[in-house]
Amino acid sequence: ILKAVAIPGYQVPFGGREMPMPYGWGTGGIQLTASVIGESDVLKVIDQGADDTTNAVSIRNFFKRVTGVNTTERTDDATVIQTRHRIPETPLTEDQIIIFQVPIPEPLRFIEPRETETRTMHALEEYGVMQVKLYEDIARFGHIATTYAYPVKVNGRYVMDPSPIPKFDNPKMDMMPALQLFGAGREKRIYAVPPFTRVESLDFDDHPFTVQQWDEPCAICGSTHSYLDEVVLDDAR
Numbered sequence: 033i034l035k036a037v038a039i040p041g042y043q044v045p046f047g048g049r050e051m052p053m054p055y056g057w058g059t060g061g062i063q064l065t066a067s068v069i070g071e072s073d074v075l076k077v078i079d080q081g082a083d084d085t086t087n088a089v090s091i092r093n094f095f096k097r098v099t100g101v102n103t104t105e106r107t108d109d110a111t112v113i114q115t116r117h118r119i120p121e122t123p124l125t126e127d128q129i130i131i132f133q134v135p136i137p138e139p140l141r142f143i144e145p146r147e148t149e150t151r152t153m154h155a156l157e158e159y160g161v162m163q164v165k166l167y168e169d170i171a172r173f174g175h176i177a178t179t180y181a182y183p184v185k186v187n188g189r190y191v192m193d194p195s196p197i198p199k200f201d202n203p204k205m206d207m208m209p210a211l212q213l214f215g216a217g218r219e220k221r222i223y224a225v226p227p228f229t230r231v232e233s234l235d236f237d238d239h240p241f242t243v244q245q246w247d248e249p250c251a252i253c254g255s256t257h258s259y260l261d262e263v264v265l266d267d268a269r
Contacts, residue, residue, distance in 0.1 A: 033067060033213065036224035041186030042154075043137055048220035058091060060215030061114050061133035064222065065095065068129055068213070069112050074102045076110035081118035081261070088116075117180075119201040121258055124210035126227055132195040134216040137223065139183045139193040159191050162234060170239055179244065185232045186225055194231075200243045200259045205231040 036044045051059040069075065075095055079088040083105040091114060092103050104110050107122040116133040124130060140150045143161045153159070162183055169177045182199035186192050194205060195214060205212065205225060212225040225231060235241035249256045252263075 033064070033222065033224065036213070036222050037211070037226050039190075040225055040229050041190030041192040041223060043221045043223050046220055046222050048217055051217065052094065053090075055218035056135065058087060058114070058116060058133040059217030060219075060222065061116070061131050061217075062091060062094075062215075063217060064131045064213050064215040065112060065114050066099075068131075069095065069099060069101060071099075071101065073111045074104050074109055076104050076107060076113045077115075078113070078118060078120070079116045081120075081259070117196050117198075118259075119197055119204045123204075124208060126209040128210040130208075130210050130212050132197075132212070132214045134193065134195045134214045134221075135218070136181075137193055137214065137216040137219050137221040139181075139191050154190060157189070159185075162191060163236075166234060166236070170236070176235070176239060176241075182241075183234050185234060187229050188232075191234070192223060192225075198244065198259060199233065199241075202231070202233045202241070203243065207231075 036042065049063065051062055053059060075092065077083070077088045077092040079085040082088065095101060096103050107113065107120040111127060112129050112131065113120065114131045114133070119130065138150055140153060140162065143165055144150050144153065166176050169175070178199065180198045181193055181196045182202055184192050184194050184202060184205065194202060207228050207230065208225070209227050211227055214223045216222070233241040246260050250258065250260055
């Protein structure tokens with residue numbers, strides 16, 4: 033973890049020990065949480081932005097039983113937040129740590145599948161292929177079509193996968209006061225963004241990065257500035 037914090041955005045190999053759940057269910061995030069959590073911490077776990085999903089509840093109960101720490105569903109009360117697919121809407125502070133569950137840590141994976149090549153590309157800062165991919169979106173759709181796991185450059189050096197968060201959450205990563213840790217258990221990689229570090233979403237001068245916009249407000253709370261998700265109801269409407 034210290035090496036990951038010292039080199040923002042760099043993927044650091046780690047042991048990836050066995051956990052009481054299969055790979056792909058947050059084992060990387062769990063190992064990071066287990067490494068940093070202490071007796072006085074308060075833990076919050078969210079999955080897809082919700083506290084009551086199966087994955088969030090099981091991980092929260094696991095740590096409550098094993099470590100005895102207090103848990104919460106309020107972002108303001110938490111000192112350690114483990115998340116999958118979202119960054120809380122409430123701004124985080126320097127007294128908090130947010131830990132991301134990451135399925136695929138390599139942002140170049142779908143462009144160059146060979147690990148030996150992607151490591152060389154990171155070392156030489158050869159990220160032109162990523163810009164080409166974004167340009168192909170513009171040529172095909174008229175805009176950059178990537179809506180989640182939108183690549184970012186950290187501290188002006190490494191291109192990083194921010195985990196499958198919607199690009200709506202990308203601006204929250206920039207100069208965030210909280211420490212951001214990313215764990216991929218299956219791939220045995222961790223990386224980090226220290227507090228108050230520059231995080232820039234890749235774009236072009238004539239096609240700047242923008243977040244999603246909606247024509248309608250939230251049907252539940254009426255918000256016009258938060259991320260909207262589809263809620264399936266059982267009232268046949």
